[in-house]
Amino acid sequence: xxxxxxxxxxxxxxxxxxxxxxxxxxxxxxxxxxxxxxxxxxxxxxxxxxxxxxxxxxxxxxxxxxxxxxxxxxxxxxxxxxxxxxxxxxxxxxxxxx
Numbered sequence: 037x038x039x040x041x042x043x044x045x046x047x048x049x050x051x052x053x054x055x056x057x058x059x060x061x062x063x064x065x066x067x068x069x070x071x072x073x074x075x076x077x078x079x080x081x082x083x084x085x086x087x088x089x090x091x092x093x094x095x096x097x098x099x100x101x102x103x104x105x106x107x108x109x110x111x112x113x114x115x116x117x118x119x120x121x122x123x124x125x126x127x128x129x130x131x132x133x134x
Contacts, residue, residue: 061094065129072106073122081110102128 042050068090071083084107091100106121 058094061090062132065133069126069129072103072125077110081107084110096132099125099128099132 042053045053068083068087072080072087074080074083084103087103088100088107091097091103102121102125106118106125109118109121112118
């Protein structure tokens with residue numbers, strides 16, 4: 037018999053699975069921070085774009101907002117503004133990991 041779709045899972049099972057996925061997302065944040073800090077602006081932008089989406093999916097709106105600000109600073113071409121945005125992003129990641 038096929039497993040029912042997630043919409044039909046008991047709430048406790050769904051909550052547990054979401055918690056596991058969120059834990060995996062959080063565990064990958066140090067690598068994501070390294071990816072968004074790359075010197076290649078195209079690679080950094082792509083990594084920031086992925087981070088905005090993933091953070092939003094998991095409900096981390098502060099992280100998504102900081103990543104979006106870093107994207108905007110990167111496209112604006114102001115290195116000091118981008119560095120400051122990355123520092124705020126790093127602080128937001130630190131909050132999630134502690």
